[in-house]
Amino acid sequence: MGHAVVSPIREPLITGNKTYHQITEDLCRPTETAPGLSWIIAFVISLMFMTFGVFCIAWTIWFGIGSWNLNRTIGWGWDITNFVWWIGIGHAGTLISAILLLFRQKWRTGVNRAAEAMTIFAVMCAALFPGIHVGRAWVVFFFFPYPNTRGPLWVNFNSPLLWDLFAISTYFTISLLFWYTGLVPDFATVRDRAKGIRRKIYSFLSFGWTGSAKHWQRWESLSLVLAGIATPLVLSVHTIVSFDFATSVIPGWHTTIFPPYFVAGAIFSGFAMVLTLMLITRKVLHLEDYITIEHIESMNKVILATGSIVGVAYLTELFVAWYSSYTYEQFAFFNRAVGPYYWSYWGMMACNVITPQLFWSRKMRRSIFWTFLLSIVVNIGMWFERFVIIGTTLARDYLPSSWSYYVPTWVEIGIFLGTIGIFFVLYLLFTRVAPVVAIAEIKHILKSGGNQYVGPHATHVLHEPQHGGQVDHSFMRGDHDANLTAAPLVPVVSDPPNFERTRVEVVEKSNDYDNDGNYIGLKNDLTKVEGIGPKVQEHLNNAGIYTWNQLANTEVNKIKNVLEAQGGVYASMVPGTWPEQAKMAHEGRWDELMKWQDELDGGK
């Protein structure tokens, strides 16, 4: 990807003029330093929630489902609402990793590691509910088709509830494998900086990774194929979850719109949770240079799109209910709006339909405060959506004598809060143990996304030379700015109204080398430096030094090494002043340079 031409109006994805080493430092630091007070407080609160949740789960298993307020009419309440909510949240991780990888969206690298971790923790929380809502949680392994002494009695492969089991198990496994595959090189980076017991731990976790070219090749191939199979997987998982409802006969459930509606809703709520987490994480861990406003805006655009799809789905349901003239279906929606749960319906509508539309405004999309607020609102709204689907529909189905009302008990509420606790405990631990941003992937996009290479304020200006790589002869003693104002090969793009530009206006290529590894970037006349003749310039070029700027930034020892390797007369050269001279040349301080050169002799 480093050789692609990047459009001059693309905003950078990494800010702060980072080098590879700085990226390593910034992203490994949270794993190497003690947590701050905010982490400790958040961890303690989450741990308290988690403990209470575990207690409520134990209460449920001990005293039975009677400790919940489910009844014959309303067989699913907060349990399945929470289950679908958590699974939905988990979808963003796979979408960011897999689908955005297939669409070559480089911005995913800022958020994919944390989003994948979020998926795994969310699916763990979700999987709790089917496990404990069965009543006899101790025989929950009956779900799995294994040879047994009861016939053998097999499970019902025709039931969506079982499809769910396979879908979620597969989803969890593949997400875990995908996440860990990406983590291995990053764990190796942490390992190589660690000492003592930490080194041993990360050595174990990094599986002996060395960074060999063949391994990287296989790693990329593996990531691509895993992304390719994870994409239909994530679409299938929430489709199958929607089948839990759509394959029934209940009005309000038995609709074919459910699969796309649920999948869009899952992506919608998942991205909202990713934003909630990322906005806090980037602030606390000082990762604003890697999770930029561009990332946030891109995620808000996804929220806008999927939120609109969800809104359209709501309208479609209403329309088809009216158009079908089917009394029960029409009543189902009438009941949602004015029945006993009307407050949840209107809350859902406000949160899910109205609020995402605010993201049409660029100012809102790029505002951290509004993004954070709206991400919370969307999460709440999507919880209400699942509750509306489950609770309101069951409370008022075909037979009025069965109509009932449902309010959760403290046990059910406690379990829900407990899963939130579990989620945040795991996420907080993750931020301290593993790099939150994908280190290797960020380095990979540095040259095509870093703000010194790309964007309106790029400083590392790269020219496409007119004559295919010849030394620039336009320099003359009186014409010092020739290099900077040489006509670019492509006409300069006139500034779009919203962009500020520095005075350098050229088409920026993200790389000086073409696909064959030939140097096609800017070349300066290095012989302007006292002590460098044409032969020495050739040797410097072969060592990758082509411009005054590069020579200015090269250590004298390295120049010495290059010369000594040539042997002969070159080995006795003294390049001590060359970097400084080159710096003057680069900065255009020719009068100074010439004055100094008069004093120098042979560059000594």
Added chain:
Amino acid sequence: MASRNKEVLFGLYDDENVMMNAVKKAKSDHLEIMDVYSPFPVHGLDPILGLEESRIHQAGFVFGSMGTLTAFLFMTWVFTRDWPVIFGGKPYWSVPAFIPITFELTVLFAGIGMVVTFYTVCGLGPGVEPKTLDDRITDDKFCIAFDTYGQSEDEIENLRGFLTRSGASEVNTKVL
């Protein structure tokens, strides 16, 4: 696994393009590179090194097909031979109902199979000792390594000179 130690002569580069150029030159000079290391995958390197395309996706296809067959044939056997039950008035062999689980198991087998294959062929896994040449390779250095076991002083000097001339900021040796 190599049965003898490798005496490795390696050069560290600061920029991946300088390293790629060096690899190109090494190939044209017919120098035998042991391996190239980098902190991230460098695109364009594989054809220069002459690395064949990875066959891991083919392995993925094979594993996936195994998953498809396992799921579909198993469910067919259960519901037609072993214990046929009428569910909702549907036929015993209800293929549409088998599709979700068949798909899931295809993906599961493909994923697990490919990942296990990946670690196996790379020789990586929990407890494997990392054979790193320098700790900075996973940070910001790029490395070209030659195996100089059994080579003469002259040949080693030649390689050293090549590394320095091509822009390596450091040249070191290590026994692996």
